[in-house]
Amino acid sequence: MNLELDPAAPEASASGLLAVPYAGIRSALVERLDALLGGRLGLLAADASAEPGRTAILNVAEGEAIAASRVALIGVGRDADLDSAALRTGAAAAARASRGFGGSLAWAFDPELPLAPEDQVRAAVEGAVIGSYDSGRRKSERRDSDLQDLAVVGAPDGLLEVGRRAEVVARWTNRARDLVDGPPNEVTPAGMARVAHELLEPLGVSVDALSGDRIEALGLSTLAAVGRGSANDARLIVLRVGGDEPALGLVGKSITFDSGGYFLKPQGEIVKQKADMGGGAAVIGAVGAIAELGLPLAVLGVLPAAENMVDGAAFRPGDVLKTAAGLTVEITNPDAEGRLVLADGLWYARREGARRLVDVATLTGAIRGALGDRYIGVFANDDSWRREVVAAGDAAGDDAWPMPLHPRYGHLLESSIADLRNTSGRSFGYPIFAAAFLERFVDGLPWAHLDIHSTAFLDDDRDEFTRGATGAGVRLLVELASRLAADQPGR
Numbered sequence: 001m002n003l004e005l006d007p008a009a010p011e012a013s014a015s016g017l018l019a020v021p022y023a024g025i026r027s028a029l030v031e032r033l034d035a036l037l038g039g040r041l042g043l044l045a046a047d048a049s050a051e052p053g054r055t056a057i058l059n060v061a062e063g064e065a066i067a068a069s070r071v072a073l074i075g076v077g078r079d080a081d082l083d084s085a086a087l088r089t090g091a092a093a094a095a096r097a098s099r100g101f102g103g104s105l106a107w108a109f110d111p112e113l114p115l116a117p118e119d120q121v122r123a124a125v126e127g128a129v130i131g132s133y134d135s136g137r138r139k140s141e142r143r144d145s146d147l148q149d150l151a152v153v154g155a156p157d158g159l160l161e162v163g164r165r166a167e168v169v170a171r172w173t174n175r176a177r178d179l180v181d182g183p184p185n186e187v188t189p190a191g192m193a194r195v196a197h198e199l200l201e202p203l204g205v206s207v208d209a210l211s212g213d214r215i216e217a218l219g220l221s222t223l224a225a226v227g228r229g230s231a232n233d234a235r236l237i238v239l240r241v242g243g244d245e246p247a248l249g250l251v252g253k254s255i256t257f258d259s260g261g262y263f264l265k266p267q268g269e270i271v272k273q274k275a276d277m278g279g280g281a282a283v284i285g286a287v288g289a290i291a292e293l294g295l296p297l298a299v300l301g302v303l304p305a306a307e308n309m310v311d312g313a314a315f316r317p318g319d320v321l322k323t324a325a326g327l328t329v330e331i332t333n334p335d336a337e338g339r340l341v342l343a344d345g346l347w348y349a350r351r352e353g354a355r356r357l358v359d360v361a362t363l364t365g366a367i368r369g370a371l372g373d374r375y376i377g378v379f380a381n382d383d384s385w386r387r388e389v390v391a392a393g394d395a396a397g398d399d400a401w402p403m404p405l406h407p408r409y410g411h412l413l414e415s416s417i418a419d420l421r422n423t424s425g426r427s428f429g430y431p432i433f434a435a436a437f438l439e440r441f442v443d444g445l446p447w448a449h450l451d452i453h454s455t456a457f458l459d460d461d462r463d464e465f466t467r468g469a470t471g472a473g474v475r476l477l478v479e480l481a482s483r484l485a486a487d488q489p490g491r
Contacts, residue, residue: 001132001167002149003150003163004149004151005151005160006106009154010106010108011033011036013067013068015104016101016102017057017069017070017104017106018068019091019107020071020072020073020108021087021090022049022074025078026042029108029154030045036065037058037065037066045073050081051075052075052076052081052086052087052089052090052463053089053463054074055072055075055093055097057070057072057097058070068106070101074094075090075093082113084115084119084123085463087113087124091125091464092127092130092131093131094131095127095128095147095150096132098147103149105128105150107124107150107152107153109121117155117159118162121155121159121166123166125150125152125166125167126169126397127170128147129166129170129174130464130465132147133174133177133178133466135181169396169475172286173475175288176284176471177468177471179284180274180275180277180281181469183274184274188256189235189237189306192280193207196209196237197209200288203241204291205240206238207238207239208238209235210235210236210237211233215234215235220304220324220348221323221344222323222344225321226308227308228315229307229315230306230308234304234306236302236344236345237254237302238300238302238303239303240298241291241299242299245353246298246352246353246354246355247355247484247488248355248356248481249300249302249349249350249352249355250283250286250349250359251304251345251346251358252281253277253279253338253341253342253345253362254277254281254305255276255277255306255337255341256277257273257307257308259307259308260308260335262310262314263334263335265335275362276338278452279360279361279450279473281471282360282456283301284303285471286473286477286478286481293478295482296488297488299481300352302345304348306337306341315334316331316334318330319331320417320418324343325344325441327343327420327441328418328419329421330418331422332423332425333423336423336434338362338363338434339363342359343437343440346442346447347441350442354445356447357442357448358448358449358477358480359448359449361451363449363451363453364434367431367451367453368453368454373460374399374455374462375399375454376450376452376476377400377431377451378393378401378448378450379432379439379448379449380402380405381405381442382446382447386402388480389450392476392483393479396478397475398473398474398479403431403432405436406432409432409435412436413437422437431451434451435449450473457469457470
């Protein structure tokens with residue numbers, strides 16, 4: 001996609017669609033464009049809505065003093081509702097409206113909006129790129145709906161790098177979405193490894209995919225056990241960017257299909273289980289953006305990838321597995337497999353020297369009951385680290401919410417026959433028990449757990465996203481890495 005920040009007046013942009021943010025008032029921008037259109041934009045405004053994402057379009061007649069073919073009023077909220085999130089939603093709607101208009105969109109910068117110029121540019125670019133995502137690329141007959149050209153017109157000078165950064169992060173968010181939306185017969189553990197090689201190695205990222213004997217030799221027994229029931233072998237996909245002494249270790253749950261094992265999932269749930277690798281997809285997207293942006297930070301990505309399937313070799317309720325960390329786990333629920341592969345992934349990240357840890361996982365359906373489909377639940381063993389992670393998510397548009405941990409939850413995971421069990425057997429606190437289990441494998445390092453089950457895959461359109469994958473976590477992780485890079489000594 002070609003991105004341009006053009007200080008010229010919006011009316012000079014010869015785009016397929018000129019999108020004008022509309023906050024329910026006739027701003028100076030709307031007034032000027034209305035005069036150039038002979039009052040027709042004002043008539044359109046009478047029927048337009050400031051609701052974020054609402055769109056009203058008119059065709060530009062020959063001879064009118066507007067270079068674009070069409071002009072749209074795009075709702076971006078009013079008063080307290082007008083923020084970066086509302087503007088992203090509007091820009092995404094504009095991108096979708098521009099399909100069929102030659103793939104060319106100009107977003108009119110409005111200095112009267114109550115957003116800092118850099119926030120307005122970032123939100124407009126990010127929303128337009130995310131809004132242009134099309135999950136139907138595997139259709140045998142599909143029109144080219146990609147956004148080819150995006151311009152933010154009338155913008156102040158000096159904001160091109162802000163726009164470019166937003167485009168990079170949004171584009172890698174879309175790549176994570178494409179992985180999650182991908183069919184599980186393609187996105188197997190080996191398929192994830194192949195995509196990581198194809199996308200990341202050209203950017204200088206080191207990609208290694210461990211399998212078979214290499215997994216066993218490292219003692220990654222829980223990862224091996226979870227994948228044992230599938231014809232598609234498990235992988236440990238290891239990504240390195242910026243050096244071999246990682247300041248940040250990112251561990252992404254990569255269960256490419258989760259049948260539930262011997263606790264087979266019901267039909268209504270099993271059809272969504274291709275999305276259970278959303279954490280791994282987020283790590284691939286974040287590492288790709290970090291590499292393309294050239295952030296001066298050494299980052300390690302660890303993706304324990306497996307299918308949780310059922311055959312004679314699958315692990316069973318009652319089994320006891322030994323983790324790479326040496327702790328033994330009684331299996332009380334083979335559908336709580338994500339925390340098992342993450343345990344080995346966290347151990348590996350510690351082994352490779354990561355100084356701070358974040359794991360990302362579609363881990364518990366119960367987090368949706370607590371937070372709905374908007375917020376990522378953030379657990380941590382360090383209050384200041386949790387605050388940093390939550391702040392990064394909120395700043396980046398991956399809204400996050402701090403969740404509690406307490407020693408009592410860890411005690412309820414104690415087993416009579418092993419060091420711990422993978423579920424508590426209680427009917428409450430599922431997300432907290434899962435986090436308490438993972439905490440046992442971080443050895444006191446600053447660690448945060450992102451439960452993205454509620455946000456990684458949507459049942460309905462929300463904000464800048466359409467139904468399906470969202471790439472939840474990518475923007476948060478890139479923002480977190482950017483802040484860590486900026487805080488390094490000597491910078």
